[in-house]
Amino acid sequence: AQSVTQPDIHITVSEGASLELRCNYSYGATPYLFWYVQSPGQGLQLLLKYFSGDTLVQGIKGFEAEFKRSQSSFNLRKPSVHWSDAAEYFCAVGSLEYGNKLVFGAGTILRVKS
């Protein structure tokens, strides 16, 4: 079965600092990987996704993520965080072998200090 681990429940960074949110997945075949962001009281918005090709993917809002098969990781990065980035971030994994269903991590809450 697929599983996703986001090791950090909370992360606090200063505005303007760089950010990296970790995501590790457990799956045997080729995964499809996603990062979603959820602002308070809102639904989830897709930031970026990877399913093939270049392992460094660019997303919206200046975010990027790198797929590392050897480490089973798909970490999200941003070079300079803005106060508006404060939200909860979810990593998700899917695959054709597991049907058209995504498995989500428990989420990482990002706080931004001014």
Place this chain on the structure above:
Amino acid sequence: DAGITQSPRHKVTETGTPVTLRCHQTENHRYMYWYRQDPGHGLRLIHYSYGVKDTDKGEVSDGYSVSRSKTEDFLLTLESATSSQTSVYFCAISEGTANYGYTFGSGTRLTVV
């Protein structure tokens, strides 16, 4: 998201009563999903549908049923609500295979007292 709406947005109900949550989409997507979101658990799949009248269970389906009689509507029913079903429920849609990802609704906050 304009293509997917959930109703109601908030509901308080009593233990033992039936509750139905509605998800409506205007995108004509084949796949629809119901997830629940709880702190520390992220989103967990309750049920999903891969077409009209075609549904299947997710990892936390006990106590829930679903129906999909039209492409655009996916209903989630709690037959007899319990306090453990207090949660935020999200509907999601997908136009195709897993690599497409999902579009989410805004969620329904359900409180069972």
